[in-house]
Amino acid sequence: MPQSMRALVAVRAGEPTDVLRLESRPVPTPKAGQALIRVKATPIHASDLHVLRGRYGFSPGFPAVGGHMECVGRIAALGPDTGGPKVGERVVAATVPAVPGPPVAGTWQEYLVADTRRLLPVPGRLSDSRACQLAVNPLTALLLVTRELDVQPGEWLLQTAAGSTVGRLVIQLSRHLGVRTINVVRRRDAVEEIKALGGDEVICTEDEDLLQRVADIAGPAGVRKAVDCVAGPVGAQVSQALAPGGELVVYGALSTHRQTDPAALTIPLQARSVIYETKAVRGFWLNRWFGTVSPEDALRALSQVRGLVADEVLSIPRGRPFPLERFAEAVSLAEAPAHGTKPLFVFEESPNGDER
Numbered sequence: 001m002p003q004s005m006r007a008l009v010a011v012r013a014g015e016p017t018d019v020l021r022l023e024s025r026p027v028p029t030p031k032a033g034q035a036l037i038r039v040k041a042t043p044i045h046a047s048d049l050h051v052l053r054g055r056y057g058f059s060p061g062f063p064a065v066g067g068h069m070e071c072v073g074r075i076a077a078l079g080p081d082t083g084g085p086k087v088g089e090r091v092v093a094a095t096v097p098a099v100p101g102p103p104v105a106g107t108w109q110e111y112l113v114a115d116t117r118r119l120l121p122v123p124g125r126l127s128d129s130r131a132c133q134l135a136v137n138p139l140t141a142l143l144l145v146t147r148e149l150d151v152q153p154g155e156w157l158l159q160t161a162a163g164s165t166v167g168r169l170v171i172q173l174s175r176h177l178g179v180r181t182i183n184v185v186r187r188r189d190a191v192e193e194i195k196a197l198g199g200d201e202v203i204c205t206e207d208e209d210l211l212q213r214v215a216d217i218a219g220p221a222g223v224r225k226a227v228d229c230v231a232g233p234v235g236a237q238v239s240q241a242l243a244p245g246g247e248l249v250v251y252g253a254l255s256t257h258r259q260t261d262p263a264a265l266t267i268p269l270q271a272r273s274v275i276y277e278t279k280a281v282r283g284f285w286l287n288r289w290f291g292t293v294s295p296e297d298a299l300r301a302l303s304q305v306r307g308l309v310a311d312e313v314l315s316i317p318r319g320r321p322f323p324l325e326r327f328a329e330a331v332s333l334a335e336a337p338a339h340g341t342k343p344l345f346v347f348e349e350s351p352n353g354d355e356r
Contacts, residue, residue, distance in 0.1 A: 001076065002027055007109035008324050008345070011063045013054035016331045020052070020066060022324055028105070030079035030113045037093050037114055041132040042071035042107040043319060044334040044343045057285060058097055065106025067345070069096050070135035072128050075119075076111065084116045091119040094135035094302060098291035108324065110347050117295035120302045123310060129344060130309060130316040138305045138314050140251065140286055141169035145179065148249050148284055149225045153178030156218055158226035158241065160184045160234055161254055162194050162202070165342070169314055170227065171199050176313045182217055184210060184234070205234065214241040222246070230254045235267040244277040251284040319344035 007025045010016070030036045048067050050056040060068060075089050085091060093114040095104045105112040122131045144166075151157050157174055161167050162183030174181045175198040183199040185191060191202045203213045214223055222243025228235040229252030239248045253265060273279060290298055308314045319342040322330040330343040 005110035006324055007065050007106075008067075008327055009063050009065055010052045013052065013059070013062060016049050016052045016066070017328045020327055020331075022327070025065075025109065027111045028113045030077055030082070032079045032081055033116055034079040034082065034113045035075045035085060035091075035116050035119060036077040037071070037073040037091070037112050037119075038076045039071050039073040039107060039110055039112060039347050040090075041073075041128040041319070041321070041344050041346045042067050043069070043133050043136075044330055044345065045069050045136060046334060049331065049334060057287060058099055060097075060103060060106070065109050065112075067095075067107035067109075068104065069107065070094055070132060071107040071112070072122065072132040078116075079113075082116060085119055085121065090122055090124075090131075092122055092131055092134050092302070092306075094118045094120065094290075094298070096135065096290050097287055099285070099287040101291045108327075108345055115295070117299065120299060120306060122306065126306075126310060127318070128346070129318045129321075132344060133316050133319065133342060134305055134309060135302060136286065137165045138169055138309060138316065139301060140284075141166050141173055141314070142301065142305055142308070143286075143289060144227050144249060144251065144284060145170060145173055145177065149227070149247060151177070151179045151225050154180065155225065156180050156182055156223040158182045158184070158214065158223045158238060160228045160230040160238060161252075162199060163190050164229065164254075166229065166251075168197060171197050172314050173308070174198075176308075182214060182223065184238070210234075210237045211241045218243075227251060231265070231267050233268060236269050239267070239269055239279060239281055240273050242277075242279055244279070246277075246279050248279065248281045249284050250281065317341065321346040 004024050005027050007023050009021050009023045010019045012019050071093050075085050075087050095107055097104050145151050157179050162185050180200045182201045183194050184203045188204050188206050191204055194202045201217050224243050224246040226238050226248045228238050228250045231253035232255030321344050333343045
């Protein structure tokens with residue numbers, strides 16, 4: 001076991017390319033109930049970058065190793081009197097910080113310690129590139145559709161940002177479950193792509209009226225369930241488009257992507273629509289979900305996601321690998337408009353020849 005490792009560390013809050021430094025750190029030692037993971041691949045999520053900017057729902061305390069969501073690797077060692085997984089086993093580590101909950105290790109380093117109750121074995125047919133993306137976006141899609149809203153076969157589900165990673169997974173999962181989707185996109189050139197993916201109906205806000213189109217599609221019964229990751233005026237329109245008694249779950253705020261003024265992070269709801277039509281608008285944050293469910297329930301949900309991905313019900317595109325040394329390029333790709341490829345930090349070649 002090496003004594004030191006490479007780690008990508010944010011020395012303070014700020015723009016990632018300004019505050020990240022490649023450092024050498026001691027390899028951590030696992031305690032009871034923990035495993036030491038030799039990281040093989042870990043994604044760069046937009047939320048990781050917002051954490052570094054100090055504008056996310058939690059702060060890791062600086063200096064801090066970047067990456068706070070998920071990775072895939074092999075168990076290099078176990079803490080004292082720790083059972084369960086075996087040394088050498090390939091696992092997904094769901095390192096999403098639970099809120100409320102203790103801090104977790106950043107994933108942008110060669111080794112990290114993780115709670116063994118957060119580890120999910122992964123089959124060999126899942127590449128590192130796909131496995132390291134199991135615990136955030138696919139899990140979010142599954143929870144939104146099946147647990148937060150309990151959408152039933154034949155029901156309509158209205159969603160914004162249908163071309164986003166979670167949006168695409170919602171379409172795939174809904175098609176599998178027999179749920180009909182109405183998908184909102186910003187650009188006309190995205191419409192055919194969403195239909196080809198399995199979206200039942202597509203609304204383009206570039207040249208269509210969202211409220212009128214929802215009414216035309218759903219008819220008198222209307223739509224009672226929706227998910228939104230845009231917020232702002234679009235999120236408000238989705239709420240207004242729902243039938244009386246409808247539910248809207250907001251899980252992101254893409255319309256305020258670079259906004260740093262908390263007063264501007266709004267959804268301008270119509271009071272009449274909320275009061276007289278008794279609609280519900282609530283938030284969903286994966287970190288808080290992890291903080292409120294038992295480790296056993298969380299692992300069961302992750303196991304369900306693993307099965308859906310392994311059975312190709314949910315498709316996770318291959319990521320683009322980067323070494324830690326090229327972090328500036330990787331961070332830039334993570335926020336490039338319509339890049340379509342998830343950048344990943346990788347630390348070693350896959351021994352079984354899996355594509356990354």
